[in-house]
Amino acid sequence: MRIASFNINGIKARLPAVTEWLNETRPDVAILQEIKTVDEGFPREPFEDMGYNVATHGQKSFNGVALLSKYPLEDVTRDLPGAEGAGREGADDTEARYIEATVVGDAAVRICGLYLPNGNPAPGPKYDYKLKWMARLEARARDLLASEQPFLMAGDFNVIPQAEDAARPEAWRDDALFLPQTRAAFRRLTNLGLTDALRARTGAPGLYTYWDFQRGAWQRDDGIRIDHLLLSPQCADLMTDCQIDKDIRAREKPSDHTPIWIELAA
DNA sequence: ATGGTCGCCGAGCGA
Numbered sequence: 001m002r003i004a005s006f007n008i009n010g011i012k013a014r015l016p017a018v019t020e021w022l023n024e025t026r027p028d029v030a031i032l033q034e035i036k037t038v039d040e041g042f043p044r045e046p047f048e049d050m051g052y053n054v055a056t057h058g059q060k061s062f063n064g065v066a067l068l069s070k071y072p073l074e075d076v077t078r079d080l081p082g083a084e085g086a087g088r089e090g091a092d093d094t095e096a097r098y099i100e101a102t103v104v105g106d107a108a109v110r111i112c113g114l115y116l117p118n119g120n121p122a123p124g125p126k127y128d129y130k131l132k133w134m135a136r137l138e139a140r141a142r143d144l145l146a147s148e149q150p151f152l153m154a155g156d157f158n159v160i161p162q163a164e165d166a167a168r169p170e171a172w173r174d175d176a177l178f179l180p181q182t183r184a185a186f187r188r189l190t191n192l193g194l195t196d197a198l199r200a201r202t203g204a205p206g207l208y209t210y211w212d213f214q215r216g217a218w219q220r221d222d223g224i225r226i227d228h229l230l231l232s233p234q235c236a237d238l239m240t241d242c243q244i245d246k247d248i249r250a251r252e253k254p255s256d257h258t259p260i261w262i263e264l265a266a
Numbered sequence: 267a268t269g270g271t272c273g274c275c276g277a278g279c280g281a
Contacts, residue, residue, distance in 0.1 A: 013273060
């Protein structure tokens with residue numbers, strides 16, 4: 001089972017690029033971030049015509065996540081648990097950043113698709129929201145770990161885990177993506193026993209998933225690794241490959257991110 | 267030091 005994650009930066013602008021990528025790489029499951037539309041605005045038909053089941057959690061203009069799967073999407077849930085006042089008016093998290101579903105191939109895998117808050121500027125309320133969100137994600141990981149079912153958390157974490165994950169780490173020193181508190185919160189996830197799939201496969205530096213549209217970042221390979229696949233122990237046992245589709249970033253009208261994928265014996 | 271680029275939509279915000 002091949003599972004890919006891709007921050008597409010707007011489905012309305014990216015539909016041709018996304019369908020081309022899917023046709024070429026044929027992932028069984030695609031985890032999308034920043035669809036930037038309400039559910040009704042998401043073009044389900046092109047994906048359904050390619051054999052994908054579709055589940056979205058959208059909002060107007062910003063954020064939004066989606067799951068595409070050749071297997072049925074079972075027990076779909078939206079929103080990360082733990083928001084204060086969740087489900088009521090005035091709840092403190094109204095942003096569409098999280099979706100979960102179970103897919104069953106040779107084994108059942110719980111898929112958690114996420115678009116973690118950027119958090120800039122830091123310090124400030126946006127950074128506080130990011131750290132709270134990461135604490136809620138840790139709590140969700142603890143609950144899923146207790147169930148001992150294979151699961152993975154995948155998406156745009158907006159976290160540069162270590163200096164080697166940036167071409168110019170000094171440029172990110174005061175950024176919400178790289179501040180010590182951010183990296184510590186990410187480390188709490190891996191310390192729970194979740195495996196950073198790409199790092200488990202290779203220690204090579206210079207592997208990035210995002211290059212800014214500005215300042216010729218792509219041309220200079222001035223990138224950062226912020227899109228991650230974190231695997232539960234039972235899921236990591238099944239991994240046979242993990243790679244970044246770097247060439248997608250070089251195409252016409254690209255997203256500023258590029259896909260990352262894993263192959264599971266499931 | 268500043269400005270540089272995208273996508274959302276139709277002004278400015280978020281990244």
